[in-house]
Amino acid sequence: MVSYTPLPVSSQGLAQRAKPSSLQVGLYMVAWIVSSNITILFNKWLLDTAGFTILLVTWHLVFATVVTQILARTTTYLDSRHELPNSWDFYLTTVLPIGIVSSGSLVASNFVYLYLSVAVIQMLKAASPVSVMIVSWLFGVMDPTIGKIANILVIAMGVAVASAGMIEFSVIGFIFQMGGLAFEAVRVVMTQVMLNGEGLKMDAMVGLYYYAPVVAILNLLVAFMIEVPHFDMADFHRVGFPTLFLNAAVAFTLNFTSMVLIGKTSGLVMSLSGIFKNILLVICSVIIWHVTITPMQLLGYSITLFSELKPFLHDSVPSPQLA
Template sequence: MQTPRSATFPRPLWASGTKMPELHPAFYIAAWIFFSNVTILFNKWLLDTAGFPIILTTIHLAMATLLTQLLSRFSTLLDSRHNIRLTGRVYLRTILPIGVLYMLSLVCSNLAYLYLSVPFIQMLKAFAPVSTLFLSFGLGLANPRVSVLGNVLVIAAGVLLSSLGEVRFSWLGFAFQMGGTVAESLRLLLIQGLLSKDGDGEAGGAVKGIGMDPLVGLYYYAPVCAVLNGFVALVTEVPTFDWSDLERVGWGLLALSGLVAFMLNVASVFLIGRTSALAMNLTGIFKSILLVVVSMMIWNTPVTMLQTLGYAIALLGMMYYSMGPEAARSHLEACKAWLRENTNGGRVRNLFTSPYETVPSSDPRLSDVERGETEPKEEVVGAAERENAAASK
């Protein structure tokens, strides 16, 4: 007797080995902005409730290690790791430095939150493209140009004004944040080199890549980061750690925060793999603006006018740098064309009534009736009624 065959279902695209279609870079940017802001706000709430930043980071990295291991066993997303010849020498020169830099970045950033406010930290993060660019010069990934240097100096000046306007400034917190920013910039450059091929694009020069898939990169360096953060936690937080803190937060929320942090890591490596480390830093300025506004609404954090001015200067400098001079000039010409279309000498089109009537630019809201330039509404209506009556006769 023949045994009936069990029902079979088609494997999903992510597990079938079929190459998934590449998405537009805007998708990776939006996903990174979403998961990054949610992770920061979630972690801020957890730290205010329990207060164990390094242990929390270790839990997140351990969960990322577990999830990537599960993906490697129950899907084909990480099968490309078998095509990589990862020797001990390559591991020590690529994976280990990324793990060390990531550990330094996370530890310094978490310590900065103990001394500085969330909006001010986001303003200081605007310095990230400056550090990334100078590190690119040092590693031979980019050639210094006077125009580029002038642009990054504008960004640095904006960050300086934001620092001068901070009400609760702390040199120790500032040093932690700057150290974390430099470590993060160098880590991003190394990851970009890791994800690209030798001599390919910006990853050439001093950073030699091995063509590693973004998720495979996370698979290799997440365990290193988890172990290194675990050692730091053993020295700094474990001696004074109370398990009741975890119970107060709840294991479910901890697992959810770990999942969100894992999605942030995935979004980060995919964003770098599809764009560049500098593009990620430039995109971060828009993410930071959103985070500053939300944190001000949630925690009522004061932001001075000097900080706002400095942040605006840094934002404009980063927008100009990200668009480039040609795109910036084209946008400026578009603005001039719009102004020419909506102006006529010293008279501006009245946007509040008819698009064809104009009033002096000194008072664009003033109507023509109030100026006596047209007939009152009642007279116009009466004239129309008389014309209709004459036509009916």
């Protein structure tokens, strides 16, 4: 997915394994970083070529639905799903609400690629810890402290400075990006509250198994209202099915590498990897699309990155992952 965020996942749902070697950890990190950035850059190219962001994301989810259904029936990778309730109550009170906010997150976060560059989007995404912490406080799953509030204010200041330094500021793009962050924050916290609150565990692949069909249907309904009336088969032929198939396969690979990284390492490693991944993505955006980064943007982004790294450098307080 263009602005990719893995569907609901609980690292507690992954089996405990032997501690991997430093080389293995490095390989897992590289695999996730490469698959994530390739997915984003690949999708950015597709959007520039044909547009139709919602239909593209819906295609990813349909592909994920088919693959997870096949895996569930032919392998043991998704056997942990049998530990979850198989009832309408579970679907209506847990799967559907999280699916709705997941759909909102994907729609808003992908529309922004029509208005802002990849580099600018990654800088604005640095505000995700702010949105997640605020929503966590509102849901009562995290207690505010002076230190956390101060760190959030510094992150927000860095994002504000980076935004002020944009050469071509798009209000619509900024609104979509902030809306995407808000939806994503609600999704993350809702997943934590609903699953952990009921003592349930769900790893990434099982999360895809449950949520991909729901989000695909919701996104398709939105696409029918917004994009389908303007869809031209010439756009499809210009891209071609083999390219779309490869694109969906790359996006699915990202889900798998995300699951492996969390299962083999920890959320801390993934958070630190996410910061490094986004820095690389900004650099790639500058090289590929010749995006101009102003000194003010660099200053704001540097302030934000330092604020996100600070908890790890001091007391290892985890920071929400940047996707």
